[in-house]
Amino acid sequence: MDFHFHRHDRTHFLIFLTMALPVMVPPPTESATSIVYFDDVSLHFGDTPGLDHVSFEMKAGETRVLFGAAGAGKTTLLKVALGLLKPDSGHVYLFGQEISNLKEQDLFDLRARIGILFQEGGLFDSLDIEENVAYPLLNQRVLQTAGATSDGSTKTVEERVLEALNFVELGQTLEKFPSELSGGMRRRVGIARAVVTLPALLLYDSPTAGLDPITANTIIALLLKEREIRNTATVMVTHRYLDGHLMANFRYNSSSGKVERAPNVAEESATVKFFVMNEGRLVFDGSEAELQAAQDPYVRKFLRHGSS
Amino acid sequence: MLDFLKAPVEKFQDFILLTFRAILNIFRSPHYADDIFQQMDIIGVGSLPIVILIGFVSGVIMAMQMARALTQYGAQGQVGEIVSVALVRELGPLLTALLVAGRTSSGIASEIGSMKVTEQLDAMRALGTDPIQKLVTPRLIATAFVLPLLTIISDFIGVIGGFFIAYYQLNIPGSQYWTAAWQVLEWNDLTQGLLKPLVFAIVIAMVGCFYGMRTSGGTQGVGKATTTAVVVADIWIFIFTAMIGRIFLFF
Numbered sequence: 001m002d003f004h005f006h007r008h009d010r011t012h013f014l015i016f017l018t019m020a021l022p023v024m025v026p027p028p029t030e031s032a033t034s035i036v037y038f039d040d041v042s043l044h045f046g047d048t049p050g051l052d053h054v055s056f057e058m059k060a061g062e063t064r065v066l067f068g069a070a071g072a073g074k075t076t077l078l079k080v081a082l083g084l085l086k087p088d089s090g091h092v093y094l095f096g097q098e099i100s101n102l103k104e105q106d107l108f109d110l111r112a113r114i115g116i117l118f119q120e121g122g123l124f125d126s127l128d129i130e131e132n133v134a135y136p137l138l139n140q141r142v143l144q145t146a147g148a149t150s151d152g153s154t155k156t157v158e159e160r161v162l163e164a165l166n167f168v169e170l171g172q173t174l175e176k177f178p179s180e181l182s183g184g185m186r187r188r189v190g191i192a193r194a195v196v197t198l199p200a201l202l203l204y205d206s207p208t209a210g211l212d213p214i215t216a217n218t219i220i221a222l223l224l225k226e227r228e229i230r231n232t233a234t235v236m237v238t239h240r241y242l243d244g245h246l247m248a249n250f251r252y253n254s255s256s257g258k259v260e261r262a263p264n265v266a267e268e269s270a271t272v273k274f275f276v277m278n279e280g281r282l283v284f285d286g287s288e289a290e291l292q293a294a295q296d297p298y299v300r301k302f303l304r305h306g307s308s
Numbered sequence: 309m310l311d312f313l314k315a316p317v318e319k320f321q322d323f324i325l326l327t328f329r330a331i332l333n334i335f336r337s338p339h340y341a342d343d344i345f346q347q348m349d350i351i352g353v354g355s356l357p358i359v360i361l362i363g364f365v366s367g368v369i370m371a372m373q374m375a376r377a378l379t380q381y382g383a384q385g386q387v388g389e390i391v392s393v394a395l396v397r398e399l400g401p402l403l404t405a406l407l408v409a410g411r412t413s414s415g416i417a418s419e420i421g422s423m424k425v426t427e428q429l430d431a432m433r434a435l436g437t438d439p440i441q442k443l444v445t446p447r448l449i450a451t452a453f454v455l456p457l458l459t460i461i462s463d464f465i466g467v468i469g470g471f472f473i474a475y476y477q478l479n480i481p482g483s484q485y486w487t488a489a490w491q492v493l494e495w496n497d498l499t500q501g502l503l504k505p506l507v508f509a510i511v512i513a514m515v516g517c518f519y520g521m522r523t524s525g526g527t528q529g530v531g532k533a534t535t536t537a538v539v540v541a542d543i544w545i546f547i548f549t550a551m552i553g554r555i556f557l558f559f
Contacts, residue, residue, distance in 0.1 A: 084430055108436045122431035125422075140436035193435075 033059045034096055035201050035233045036081055041090035042280075043080060049280035050076040051087065056285060058233060060200070061271055065244035066237045067302045068277035074237040075119065077277070078203045081235070082114060083107040095200070112140040115194030115232075116203040121186040123178040123193070130174040133161045133193045140197065164196035165189070168222055184215035191222055195230075202226070204236045208243055220246045221259045228252040241302050248272040248288045276302060326444065326521070327514045333438075333445040343446035351412050351447075352454030356461070358411070359404055363462035366399055367391055367469025375478050384478050388488035391470035396493060396501040400463035402549050405508035408455060409541040413516035416447055417537035420520025421530040429521070444517040448510065455509035456502050463501065500556040507548050515541040 036058040043050040051073050058064060068074045079085040080092060083099045092099050094110050102110070116122075123132050137157045155163070165171045168188040178186055187207060194202060204223065208216035220243055227234060228251055238244060251262040274291045276284035276299045284291065284299045294300060370391045378384040420443055423429050429439045467489050474480040519537040523529045 079430065082434055084433055104433070104438060111434055112436060114434070116431075116434050118427040118431055118434075120426050122427040122434075124428055124431070125426075135437075136435040 034093065035060055035062075036235075037093040037096075038077075038081075039091040039093070041080060041087045041092055043076060043085060043087045049073070050085070051080060052280035053090070054280070054282050055090075056275070056282065058235070060233050061231050063227065063234045063236070063247055063272040064275055065247055065272065066235060066275045066277065067239070067241070067244070068237075068275075071279075072277040073280040074277055075205055076280070078116070078205055078235065078237065081203065082111060082116060108140065109142045112136070112142040112197060113199055114201045114203065115197060115199035117187070117190040117194045117205060117207055119205045119209060121178070121190040123186055123189060125178055127177075128174070129165070129170070129176050129178070129181075129189055130158075130161055132178065132189060133164055133196050134158075136193065136197050137161070160196055161192075164192040167195065167225070168192045184211050184218065187211065187219055188222065191219070191226075195226055195232075198230065199232060202232050202234045204234065206237050206239065208238060208240055216240065216243070217246075221252065223247065224250060224259055225252040225254075228254060239302075244272075244274055245288065248274075322522075323514065323518050326440065326518055327510070329440050330444040330448050330514065330517070333441045334449060336441070338441065340442055340446050343442065344449050347447050347450035348454050350415070351408065351450055352458060355408050355411055355454075355458055358407055359458045359462050360465050362403055362407055363395075363400065363465035364469040366403055366462075367395060367466030367471075368473055370394055370399070370466070371470035371473035372477070375473065385480055385484060386488060387470065387474050387478060387480065388467075388485040389492040391474075392467055392489035392492055393497060395463050395466040395470075397497050398549065398553065400466060401459050401501055401504035401508065402545065404459045404462045405455065405505060405512065405545045405549075406542060408451075408458065409508075409512045409515075409545060410538055412451060413512050413537040413541040414534045416513065416516030417520040417523075418530055418534040420517060421523030421533040422527075424521060424523045425526055425529060439521070444514075444521075447517060448513040451509040451513040452506060453509075455512070456505040459501070459505040496556060496559050500552055504549060504552055507552065508545050511544045511548065512541050515544065 034057055036056075038054050038056050041051050041054045054073075054077065056064075066074050066077070076085060080087055081094070083092075083094070083102065087100055090100075095113065097110065099107060099110060124135065127135065134157050137160060162171055162174070165174065168191050170185060170188055170192065173181065173185070173189070178189070181189065191204075191207070194204075207219050207223065211219065223234070223236065224246070226232060227247075236243065236247065246259075249262055250259050252258075253260050270287075272288070274284065274286060274288060275282055276291075278298050283296065284294060286294075291299065292303060294303075371387050374390045375384050375387050378387060378390070420429070423432075423443075429443075432439050432442060470489070471482065471485050474485045475482055516537050519533040519540070523533040525532075
């Protein structure tokens with residue numbers, strides 16, 4: 001007896017499969033340009049909501065500035081986006097691929113396309129700066145098989161590490177250990193480690209937290225510089241309104257090497273959107289102008305904090 | 309009704325899962341040979357001085373205390389047998405494991421715990437490394453390899469300690485002591501004497517790693533994880549030594 005499907009049967013079978021497994025249906029967006037897509041994502045830590053029905057979409061070249069009080073779920077959102085935490089419900093898509101049910105080994109390949117700066121830097125104490133920055137190049141399976149170069153260039157790991165450290169102006173610290181550096185320098189090494197793989201998405205978790213205003217502005221200048229050179233999709237978590245304001249209105253001038261007000265602010269700020277989170281919920285999603293016009297007292301707190 | 313059991317059962321399940329994954333990882337690439345050797349150095353070579361010292365002292369104490377009891381029966385000539393059996397079967401593995409647990413479980417828990425609270429474990433996962441493969445499995449392999457070796461050294465040094473008492477205090481000829489100590493040992497004694505450290509090694513490494521990876525609450529949490537790891541490892545060592553000892557009584 002012949003058990004092979006006829007073409008007609010196969011079509012029916014596929015339609016049946018699609019109906020039977022709604023989770024396999026791709027997200028209702030153009031996945032080609034969608035970098036991150038959260039579809040009604042919730043995550044609870046016991047009774048505390050980490051994320052509460054969060055939905056948003058982010059496309060290539062966009063910048064998101066995420067405000068929120070401590071414990072509002074900002075870091076949780078980044079960790080869910082990276083697949084470090086699994087949502088209780090909802091779907092998370094990275095580069096068009098649903099990640100909520102992916103195995104850790106498969107997630108590594110997707111994470112190789114993401115650069116992250118952790119709140120405390122997340123540098124490995126036991127490794128020196130050079131080894132820290134080289135870590136993703138030497139350990140990401142995808143990058144190893146691609147000869148450590150996702151952009152097709154033939155640079156060695158050492159050259160790329162030096163380039164990333166020169167980018168954050170710390171090229172002279174290769175041999176030092178994280179404990180020998182100041183807080184701001186550690187944060188800059190964290191940025192170098194995040195950008196060394198030339199990722200398609202950058203996640204910055206409170207890059208300016210705990211730094212003095214001058215150092216904080218230096219860090220933001222670096223983020224602007226990265227955006228100017230590679231225009232990577234970026235999510236930045238911050239407490240300072242000024243950080244978001246700088247991201248939306250300023251640009252890095254690569255010829256003068258300085259940060260300056262963007263000549264066409266409307267164009268610059270069109271790609272920069274603001275989120276405000278409260279107790280796991282996204283309570284605001286819009287442009288800077290909309291943020292300034294917001295009436296919600298919780299949202300306005302961040303504006304007042306920034307202007308004071 | 310049985311809600312109070314939920315948390316400990318869940319914890320035990322997590323522990324078993326972690327142990328299972330750490331053991332499975334031994335057969336999976338990538339292998340971090342450098343980390344294994346580094347841990348062997350820290351755990352094995354690092355513990356050697358204290359293991360030798362305690363091994364020697366325990367042999368001396370055994371011989372001294374037993375000699376008194378044996379003299380009452382005029383059997384002090386058999387002190388070599390008693391020291392040898394007690395050390396190889398029970399005291400060598402137990403004392404060595406307790407010492408190494410004090411050093412290693414706490415060390416592992418505090419190291420991994422600090423990495424957890426400073427987001428280094430998250431960073432590891434974000435940068436393409438499985439923390440179980442990179443941190444837990446090398447510590448498990450290293451401990452499982454060095455603890456039986458440390459136990460053998462401790463046993464031997466302990467018997468030497470007993471010899472000093474037998475020879476200088478009890479005036480037993482060296483050949484008599486060593487012959488008794490050697491001939492009394494059976495395969496049963498050696499098997500349990502080497503099986504125990506292997507089981508203890510899994511307990512020491514896995515309890516340290518488990519509490520390290522569960523650390524929360526900043527530096528205070530690291531301190532708590534460290535203390536808990538040592539206490540829990542010690543308790544399980546006592547439970548396992550009783551269980552294994554009982555099982556071997558059947559043979």
